[in-house]
Amino acid sequence: MSLQAALDALGDPVRRRIVRELAGEPDWARACGTFAHLPVAKSTLSHHFGVLRQVGLLEQRDEGARRLNRLRRAEFDERFPGLLALVVEEPEGA
Amino acid sequence: MSLQAALDALGDPVRRRIVRELAGEPDWARACGTFAHLPVAKSTLSHHFGVLRQVGLLEQRDEGARRLNRLRRAEFDERFPGLLALVVEEPEGA
Numbered sequence: 001m002s003l004q005a006a007l008d009a010l011g012d013p014v015r016r017r018i019v020r021e022l023a024g025e026p027d028w029a030r031a032c033g034t035f036a037h038l039p040v041a042k043s044t045l046s047h048h049f050g051v052l053r054q055v056g057l058l059e060q061r062d063e064g065a066r067r068l069n070r071l072r073r074a075e076f077d078e079r080f081p082g083l084l085a086l087v088v089e090e091p092e093g094a
Numbered sequence: 095m096s097l098q099a100a101l102d103a104l105g106d107p108v109r110r111r112i113v114r115e116l117a118g119e120p121d122w123a124r125a126c127g128t129f130a131h132l133p134v135a136k137s138t139l140s141h142h143f144g145v146l147r148q149v150g151l152l153e154q155r156d157e158g159a160r161r162l163n164r165l166r167r168a169e170f171d172e173r174f175p176g177l178l179a180l181v182v183e184e185p186e187g188a
Contacts, residue, residue: 003110003180003184004105007104008105010101011098011102011105016097080180082175082176082177083177083180085175085176086097086175086176086177087097090097
């Protein structure tokens with residue numbers, strides 16, 4: 001994964017918010033459906049999850065009708081030290 | 095300066111290359127005119143320098159007809175730990 005792809009993925013505020021929310025909870029605790037409070041259309045939300053998955057920030061698995069998420073924090077930290085911490089610690093609404 | 099502004103500024107490959115080149119040399123050693131080898135128009139290059147300056151990555155001073163540059167590395171590192179290192183260590187052409 002290139003730095004360009006990582007910066008592109010994290011350049012979107014809604015994607016950073018998804019990352020921040022996932023970072024605050026255990027692996028596989030959040031289904032995609034639990035992000036409906038974010039101020040974007042469902043199709044846009046699906047796109048954001050796809051981008052985060054493609055860039056290696058997110059792992060997903062289906063459990064019944066739910067698509068569960070895991071932030072690949074250790075893997076991403078190893079590739080881009082410090083970058084995820086900046087996102088996780090970003091003040092909400094900044 | 096917001097994380098959004100920093101990610102936007104560093105999301106451009108030519109701006110990252112300017113940062114990388116400056117990181118490899120002493121403060122104030124490089125004038126803007128010494129970046130003419132970059133594959134963009136002169137006006138675009140001026141825009142890139144402006145963006146880097148606005149986001150706090152760059153300090154500039156005029157010396158005769160030359161505009162000299164200093165990378166504000168320590169200041170940026172304090173605000174966004176790790177981010178500049180990712181850019182400086184990015185392989186050229188990646």
